[in-house]
Amino acid sequence: MTEPATIFGAGPVGSLLALFLARRGHEVVVYERRPDLRGARAGAGRSINLAVSTRGLYALHQMGLDEKVLERAIPMLGRMVHADGGAHFHRYGRDDREFINSMSRGELNRLLVTEAEKTGRVRIEFEERLVSFDAATRTARLRSERDGAEQEIHAAVAFGADGSASAMRRAIAPDATEDVLEFGYKELTLPAGPGGTFLLEKNALHIWPRKSFMLIALPNLDGSLTCTLFLSFETFEEIAAPAAAEAFFARHFADVLPLVPDLGARLAEAPLGRMTTVKCRPWARGTSLLVGDAAHAIVPFFGQGMNAGFEDCTVLDAILAREPRWDRAFAGLSETRKPDADAIADLALENFVEMRDKVADPEFVLWREVEAELSRRMKGAYRNRYQLVTFTRVPYRVAFEAGLVQQEILREVCAGAASAREVDYERAERLVRERLGTVLETS
Numbered sequence: 001m002t003e004p005a006t007i008f009g010a011g012p013v014g015s016l017l018a019l020f021l022a023r024r025g026h027e028v029v030v031y032e033r034r035p036d037l038r039g040a041r042a043g044a045g046r047s048i049n050l051a052v053s054t055r056g057l058y059a060l061h062q063m064g065l066d067e068k069v070l071e072r073a074i075p076m077l078g079r080m081v082h083a084d085g086g087a088h089f090h091r092y093g094r095d096d097r098e099f100i101n102s103m104s105r106g107e108l109n110r111l112l113v114t115e116a117e118k119t120g121r122v123r124i125e126f127e128e129r130l131v132s133f134d135a136a137t138r139t140a141r142l143r144s145e146r147d148g149a150e151q152e153i154h155a156a157v158a159f160g161a162d163g164s165a166s167a168m169r170r171a172i173a174p175d176a177t178e179d180v181l182e183f184g185y186k187e188l189t190l191p192a193g194p195g196g197t198f199l200l201e202k203n204a205l206h207i208w209p210r211k212s213f214m215l216i217a218l219p220n221l222d223g224s225l226t227c228t229l230f231l232s233f234e235t236f237e238e239i240a241a242p243a244a245a246e247a248f249f250a251r252h253f254a255d256v257l258p259l260v261p262d263l264g265a266r267l268a269e270a271p272l273g274r275m276t277t278v279k280c281r282p283w284a285r286g287t288s289l290l291v292g293d294a295a296h297a298i299v300p301f302f303g304q305g306m307n308a309g310f311e312d313c314t315v316l317d318a319i320l321a322r323e324p325r326w327d328r329a330f331a332g333l334s335e336t337r338k339p340d341a342d343a344i345a346d347l348a349l350e351n352f353v354e355m356r357d358k359v360a361d362p363e364f365v366l367w368r369e370v371e372a373e374l375s376r377r378m379k380g381a382y383r384n385r386y387q388l389v390t391f392t393r394v395p396y397r398v399a400f401e402a403g404l405v406q407q408e409i410l411r412e413v414c415a416g417a418a419s420a421r422e423v424d425y426e427r428a429e430r431l432v433r434e435r436l437g438t439v440l441e442t443s
């Protein structure tokens with residue numbers, strides 16, 4: 001296993017993977033299509049900020065980087081739901097020690113690239129695009145984004161970390177499915193108030209659920225918030241003109257309109273993003289492997305895409321510790337992770353409906369209150385599906401199945417209850433222990 005490793009893509013997952021491989025003693029070369037994002041040639045790009053949670057933080061911790069990342073992040077303790085003219089806070093975790101972290105994707109990527117280079121074992125070649133890959137001969141064709149010059153390289157051990165539109169995937173899993181959501185997204189910056197103060201609650205993920213669409217906002221270190229509007233492509237077309245966009249906000253998000261100067265013009269010029277779910281099999285062919293979004297891009301509504309890609313690195317590293325052959329280790333990762341990736345892909349799609357529609361629904365609120373009380377009575381042993389995904393490293397497929405059982409229990413114990421006080425908690429606890437015992441043990 002002394003061969004140098006080649007990674008295509010220096011996004012968050014490719015650069016973290018480079019760190020893991022360097023720590024195992026490998027020399028690593030990374031080919032990245034874009035210019036160095038720390039340099040003057042890097043474009044502004046999207047201002048996406050991400051929620052980093054337990055799975056991602058654990059992988060970063062393995063590389064000694066979790067503290068560094070948390071210094072650059074803002075804790076979000078729950079969701080602030082803006083509906084019916086008011087704002088209501090719903091905690092994410094069991095208490096204030098459980099939260100998710102808002103972090104700029106670009107900033108995180110810059111940190112990882114820098115740390116990877118610092119190891120002395122990782123070389124990153126920027127502005128080199130993977131054009132095609134031949135898994136049988138392990139030959140990659142690269143094209144320079146500067147002058148168009150092409151070259152072929154031999155990649156004995158190759159990783160495709162080249163994102164949702166992966167070029168490497170075509171060679172490894174040509175039958176992949178790529179489902180584009182019929183909703184797109186646009187980002188807007190809600191600027192800081194005087195002296196860098198936050199104009200909305202700082203330590204929350206804000207949601208304006210409007211049934212068939214929604215707006216969310218995540219805090220940034222400088223006091224601004226990045227708002228993301230999720231809307232059908234059709235409606236985006238209807239509000240393409242600045243005046244139409246402002247009228248739309250006046251009608252649906254009246255509290256946000258005065259906080260974003262030139263909102264109509266800003267929205268008109270913001271790029272329209274697409275969201276894709278990628279499912280493929282296998283992820284590996286011989287000594288070539290897909291990781292991160294290249295293998296399993298998901299829609300962003302569970303805040304898990306990057307966290308899942310980081311967890312790929314954790315799982316692969318554990319397999320490599322016991323399996324000396326790359327091909328067997330890669331096949332092992334593909335088999336182990338595929339059911340988990342499918343589960344989080346489905347959960348992420350479901351969560352879109354939950355965020356834009358259900359969070360303001362009385363039954364949803366009642367269920368969350370009952371779950372909070374159950375967790376309190378069971379001294380934290382009960383975790384709802386969101387918490388299993390976000391605050392534990394229980395395999396995603398287990399969290400998925402546990403969620404189904406939890407829904408069944410909640411439906412039974414909440415039947416006829418007008419408030420959380422009317423629920424029979426002894427019965428609820430018994431049902432939880434009977435039906436969820438094994439999940440509780442592993443969480």
Ligand SMILES: Cc1cc2nc3c(=O)[nH]c(=O)nc-3n(C[C@H](O)[C@H](O)[C@H](O)COP(=O)(O)OP(=O)(O)OC[C@H]3O[C@@H](n4cnc5c(N)ncnc54)[C@H](O)[C@@H]3O)c2cc1C
Nearest residue numbers: 009011012013033051130163292293300303304305306307
């Ligand atoms: C609006 C939005 C919100 C999100 N929120 C969250 C969140 O809260 N939490 C979370 O965990 N995830 C979130 N995600 C998902 C997250 O951004 C992705 O899962 C993560 O960026 C995947 O990392 P990656 O390195 O696998 O792929 P990418 O980030 O796509 O990186 C791929 C890299 O490969 C390079 N590349 C592409 N093609 C080639 C090629 N042919 N040759 C060489 N290089 C190439 C690209 O330039 C890029 O640098 C969100 C995504 C979106 C769109």
